[in-house]
Amino acid sequence: MRPVPVRSAPVRRVPARRASALAIAGVAAVSMSLLSACGGDDGEAEATDSIAVTATDDSCEVAKKDLPAGKTTFKVSNKGSKVNEFEVLKPDGKILAERENIGPGTKVDFVVSLPAGTYKLLCSAGQTGKGPSQDITVSGQANGTGDQRLTKAAADYKAYVIARVDDTIAKTRLFVDAVKKNDVDKAKELYAPSRVGWEAIEPVAEKFGDIDPKVDAREADLSPAEKKDWSGWHLLEKALWKDGSVKGKEEYGDRLLADLAVLKGRLPGLTLDPVNDMAAGAKELLDEVATGKVTGEEETFSHTDLVDFKANVDGARKVYELLKPVVQEKDAQLAKDLDDNFGAVEALLEKYEKGDGYVSYDKVGKDDRKKLADAVNALGEPLSKLAGAVAK
Structure with a gap:
């Protein structure tokens, strides 16, 4: 479950829970290792359609803001001091896709399928569902969607x-x-x-x-x-x-x-x-x-x-x-x-x-x-x- 302070977008787990999870039963180091390992490679590391995202505790920098429709790999680097999550938000504020548990000093490849439209990319230090965001525009027709x-x-x-x-x-x-x-x-x-x-x-x-x-x-x-x-x-x-x-x-x-x-x-x-x-x-x-x-x-x-x-x-x-x-x-x-x-x-x-x-x-x-x-x-x-x- 993921209760957080009320906002217009869907609700997710609060940071207090993340913090307590890492301190219980002497498995903190194991949990952080797990989360980092799971975050290492969502897709192909050499993907040519990858977009660099740099997250800190108070910023969210996206290397490219005009993207083609279809598969996109966001290469998210957390250079802040808190666990971060990366969200792709629809115009109504609802979450299209998200990646949680991006630990400080770690990088993840997050693969998303993006239809044409406008979106916000949000980096949330502390995983509160709030934080700095960047607007992006996706255009064109995705390839390979007919399977x-x-x-x-x-x-x-x-x-x-x-x-x-x-x-x-x-x-x-x-x-x-x-x-x-x-x-x-x-x-x-x-x-x-x-x-x-x-x-x-x-x-x-x-x-x-x-x-x-x-x-x-x-x-x-x-x-x-x-x-x-x-x-x-x-x-x-x-x-x-x-x-x-x-x-x-x-x-x-x-x-x-x-x-x-x-x-x-x-x-x-x-x-x-x-x-x-x-x-x-x-x-x-x-x-x-x-x-x-x-x-x-x-x-x-x-x-x-x-x-x-x-x-x-x-x-x-x-x-x-x-x-x-x-x-x-x-x-x-x-x-x-x-x-x-x-x-x-x-x-x-x-x-x-x-x-x-x-x-x-x-x-x-x-x-x-x-x-x-x-x-x-x-x-x-x-x-x-x-x-x-x-x-x-």
């Missing part, structure tokens, strides 16, 4: 997203029923399963920025003023595991279902781009693992982080499997690397299975967390190249 396999992949992925949202609503309804009965044991049992569908498609859900903070905000990410309007899964999580009672929290269960219903109602009009939404979204899902699940900060009270971890990985794998026919043709070695590393992460997760779920994450020690982080790191490197391969 019917990508069209089918996007359609199939939309169907997958809708199915995952339906699953989320169905399981959340059972969870809320238990909350309304103040059946703490049953609600605890149903809490993690209710979140699986959401976690599998979270980057898509975050396209509707007003919904994400309502259903998935964590208390640690909110200012005192924002806590007054706190709602969603994690509020109920805290009540169940810390307070031991959800009596008086019935309205929050109803509100959670209502917000998810709003999300479902918006899905028919959703359009998904194979590069900007699918391939980049798979990378975002792995970043979710790196900055929330591996560190144990996502499920602070319930310690059900491994359930979310598996859902994020499953969601990323689904994207890859849909795009795999194209990837195999354009970069067979990348397809092999992704197959191998997805398999390695999944095999490692199997060690922590318990019944229909996973062991409590507070029982996973520092060394084992590092092994999980290393496996995610190994997967992150080839996954960061997925967008570039699809856009070739």
Whole structure:
């Protein structure tokens, strides 16, 4: 989840969460290594259509502001002191594509598919969703956009997203029923399963920025003023595991279902781009693992982080499997690397299975967390190249 101060563009994770993620459980160095590794090469390092972007804590310099339509590789260098994110914003302020977790002193290649139009390129030091920006103009007709396999992949992925949202609503309804009965044991049992569908498609859900903070905000990410309007899964999580009672929290269960219903109602009009939404979204899902699940900060009270971890990985794998026919043709070695590393992460997760779920994450020690982080790191490197391969 990614709550930030309210703005017109979609909502993303606050910097406080990023900072805490890097300090928890002794995996700070591992997480930063992972994020840097994943950022090293989104596409082809030698791409002739690359555009240099220099980000600092208070500037965003773009080498070229008139671009041809189609695949563009932004070579983003963070010369500031804070973790930065780079965004491509539509004229209405909504995010077309973004790249998070660009550490100080690091460089990333970020591949984007740009239709003709005008955009803003924003560099956000501290990942607040705010910062200096540059206007760019994209003109002409993109080449190579007629691959019917990508069209089918996007359609199939939309169907997958809708199915995952339906699953989320169905399981959340059972969870809320238990909350309304103040059946703490049953609600605890149903809490993690209710979140699986959401976690599998979270980057898509975050396209509707007003919904994400309502259903998935964590208390640690909110200012005192924002806590007054706190709602969603994690509020109920805290009540169940810390307070031991959800009596008086019935309205929050109803509100959670209502917000998810709003999300479902918006899905028919959703359009998904194979590069900007699918391939980049798979990378975002792995970043979710790196900055929330591996560190144990996502499920602070319930310690059900491994359930979310598996859902994020499953969601990323689904994207890859849909795009795999194209990837195999354009970069067979990348397809092999992704197959191998997805398999390695999944095999490692199997060690922590318990019944229909996973062991409590507070029982996973520092060394084992590092092994999980290393496996995610190994997967992150080839996954960061997925967008570039699809856009070739």
